[in-house]
Amino acid sequence: MSAGHSLQDVKEIGKRIRKKIIQQVTWAGCGHPGGSLSGTDILSTLYFRKMRFNAQDPQWADRDRFVLSKGHCTPLLYATLSEAGYFSDDLLTSFRKIDSKLQGHPEKDYLPGIEMSTGALGQGLAIGHGMALGLKLNNSPGRVFVMMGDGEIQEGMIWEAAMSAGHYKTDNLVGIIDANGQQIDGNVKDIMDVAPLADKWAAFGWHTQVIDGHDYEAIDAALDTAINVTGKPAIIICKTVKGKGVSFMEGVVKFHGTAPSVEQSEIALQEIEEKY
Amino acid sequence: MTEKKAMRDAYGEALIALGNSDADVVVLDADLSGSTRTAMFAKVFPNRFFNMGIAEQDMAGTAAGFSCVGKKPFMSSFAMFATGRAWEPIRNSICLPNLNVKVVCTHAGITVGEDGACHQALEDISIMRVIPHMSVYVPADYYEARALIIALNDKPGPVYVRLARAGSPVVFDENYQFNFAEYPVLQSGSDVSLFACGQMVPIAQKAAQTLQAAGISVDLININTIKPLHGDQILKSVIKTGAVVTAEEHSILGGMGSAVSELLAKNAPTPIEFVGTQDVFGESGDGDLLMVKYGLSEARIVEAAQKAIARKANRPS
Numbered sequence: 001m002s003a004g005h006s007l008q009d010v011k012e013i014g015k016r017i018r019k020k021i022i023q024q025v026t027w028a029g030c031g032h033p034g035g036s037l038s039g040t041d042i043l044s045t046l047y048f049r050k051m052r053f054n055a056q057d058p059q060w061a062d063r064d065r066f067v068l069s070k071g072h073c074t075p076l077l078y079a080t081l082s083e084a085g086y087f088s089d090d091l092l093t094s095f096r097k098i099d100s101k102l103q104g105h106p107e108k109d110y111l112p113g114i115e116m117s118t119g120a121l122g123q124g125l126a127i128g129h130g131m132a133l134g135l136k137l138n139n140s141p142g143r144v145f146v147m148m149g150d151g152e153i154q155e156g157m158i159w160e161a162a163m164s165a166g167h168y169k170t171d172n173l174v175g176i177i178d179a180n181g182q183q184i185d186g187n188v189k190d191i192m193d194v195a196p197l198a199d200k201w202a203a204f205g206w207h208t209q210v211i212d213g214h215d216y217e218a219i220d221a222a223l224d225t226a227i228n229v230t231g232k233p234a235i236i237i238c239k240t241v242k243g244k245g246v247s248f249m250e251g252v253v254k255f256h257g258t259a260p261s262v263e264q265s266e267i268a269l270q271e272i273e274e275k276y
Numbered sequence: 277m278t279e280k281k282a283m284r285d286a287y288g289e290a291l292i293a294l295g296n297s298d299a300d301v302v303v304l305d306a307d308l309s310g311s312t313r314t315a316m317f318a319k320v321f322p323n324r325f326f327n328m329g330i331a332e333q334d335m336a337g338t339a340a341g342f343s344c345v346g347k348k349p350f351m352s353s354f355a356m357f358a359t360g361r362a363w364e365p366i367r368n369s370i371c372l373p374n375l376n377v378k379v380v381c382t383h384a385g386i387t388v389g390e391d392g393a394c395h396q397a398l399e400d401i402s403i404m405r406v407i408p409h410m411s412v413y414v415p416a417d418y419y420e421a422r423a424l425i426i427a428l429n430d431k432p433g434p435v436y437v438r439l440a441r442a443g444s445p446v447v448f449d450e451n452y453q454f455n456f457a458e459y460p461v462l463q464s465g466s467d468v469s470l471f472a473c474g475q476m477v478p479i480a481q482k483a484a485q486t487l488q489a490a491g492i493s494v495d496l497i498n499i500n501t502i503k504p505l506h507g508d509q510i511l512k513s514v515i516k517t518g519a520v521v522t523a524e525e526h527s528i529l530g531g532m533g534s535a536v537s538e539l540l541a542k543n544a545p546t547p548i549e550f551v552g553t554q555d556v557f558g559e560s561g562d563g564d565l566l567m568v569k570y571g572l573s574e575a576r577i578v579e580a581a582q583k584a585i586a587r588k589a590n591r592p593s
């Protein structure tokens with residue numbers, strides 16, 4: 001069981017996760033640092049304060065599930081799972097290499113703790129909703145958390161799932177949007193605006209919160225609220241900064257899917273060490 | 277070493293040429309315009325470029341609508357997402373009404389590399405060629421890709437073009453013209469027909485040399501058009517050689533090899549060996565290493581040719 005760390009611990013874990021993100025993409029020479037860093041504070045709080053799981057018993061039927069719908073953010077997922085004790089840090093060096101368990105996008109059951117294969121955007125919410133409905137049928141107390149990107153929710157499937165979860169009032173489902181405002185081709189508002197986000201989700205029947213996705217206290221409180229909502233699914237729209245924690249990556253679209261050079265990586269690790 | 281150039285760069289350049297020559301050309305993308313190179317067109321013709329966001333189905337439907345009012349849409353994404361996510365709108369909104377939409381996708385095949393299985397389209401030829409009205413083209417290099425895109429603009433109807441991400445050895449040159457009636461014969465021979473497409477063409481050229489050195493004469497043809505298949509030309513080659521190898525960076529199920537074998541089964545049953553991925557998903561890793569690991573190699577083509585020829589000898593008379 002991993003929940004129940006102090007917020008101070010979680011911040012320390014978050015710092016290590018940030019470093020592991022930089023290391024993985026640097027070792028691989030490719031991968032997606034930007035959206036991994038924007039989601040770090042959210043995922044650290046979720047895994048180490050809220051989620052019920054047991055890394056020693058990964059198939060425990062009543063565990064909470066996490067689906068990384070924005071599957072390109074594997075550096076964040078793998079760093080988090082390694083911190084959660086699912087596998088050893090050594091594996092991180094093999095990220096994206098041939099014959100590795102750490103595929104470029106998550107592959108279900110390649111490693112314990114990876115609940116679902118994702119990477120083709122837009123599918124995670126429907127998957128998470130299915131898990132949540134199934135857990136209810138099983139009379140399981142398990143809950144499902146799905147992290148999406150604010151670019152990703154341009155996919156129609158997201159809104160189909162938003163509709164069905166609203167319809168079924170699936171209250172063991174919590175959606176999290178890492179709203180960093182950027183996608184591959186530029187700013188979300190310029191490419192295909194998704195605003196007003198809160199109004200849209202509310203109209204689909206979801207309990208809606210908008211928070212600062214880098215404020216650990218706010219994330220912690222919002223997750224509590226979302227988990228306790230009854231009679232409807234809950235969404236947390238987290239305002240974040242892409243590349244958060246590394247000055248030359250923050251808000252820079254290029255670092256969506258580009259690895260830093262070895263020199264940049266040194267600077268990034270140094271910055272994270274000093275800032276957090 | 278032969279020069280390497282990327283087919284997707286040819287696509288961007290061809291789009292700009294078409295943008296200049298034809299005011300009806302419009303281009304759509306789904307948040308991958310830098311990768312597919314449609315951004316090159318967007319920069320020159322911002323009013324005729326439409327980024328639909330990460331919404332491939334919407335992109336296909338919108339392209340269909342453009343075509344209905346006389347525009348000439350080119351829509352692009354990675355092969356996986358345009359042909360996969362938007363398959364049904366492509367079938368029902370583009371192909372069924374026989375609309376003039378060019379679906380041009382990059383990042384096809386296993387050479388996508390590190391992104392892994394969910395990004396490696398190994399089924400796209402198959403799922404596109406089964407749709408009525410659809411034509412399917414797989415250029416072998418940068419020059420063929422450029423010539424094809426330019427030529428396609430004057431050919432109405434739904435089309436799928438499959439392009440690769442990585443740079444690959446050039447096969448043709450500046451002066452190459454795309455011929456819609458006939459395949460380029462890269463080498464004439466009499467012992468085995470070697471049919472290759474896409475990035476397998478330069479690899480097949482090497483294999484043909486190796487076979488030649490071992491005294492095996494190869495008829496090497498670049499199958500740049502998978503639908504409509506130029507059946508007469510294929511049959512002529514096969515009747516001459518009596519043995520066939522197909523090589524594609526695609527699953528052996530449903531792709532170019534399947535199209536050839538459908539033709540042969542009906543008209544000239546012949547021993548045939550298929551080089552391609554075997555009903556499996558890919559994985560992350562360096563593209564060149566993956567090509568070898570998944571059997572898309574010169575060695576595998578040579579083996580397949582020897583096997584096909586041996587089967588010819590064993591054929592009951």
Ligand SMILES: Cc1ncc(C[n+]2csc(CCOP(=O)(O)OP(=O)(O)O)c2C)c(N)n1
Pocket residue numbers: 034035036038070072119120121122148149150151152153178180182183184242256306307308330357361
């Ligand atoms: C169906 C599909 N289309 C396109 C892509 C290519 N792609 C990968 S990441 C990405 C942008 C994602 O932006 P966002 O959801 O905002 O993620 P974040 O900024 O949090 O990284 C795109 C278009 C994909 N993986 N899947």
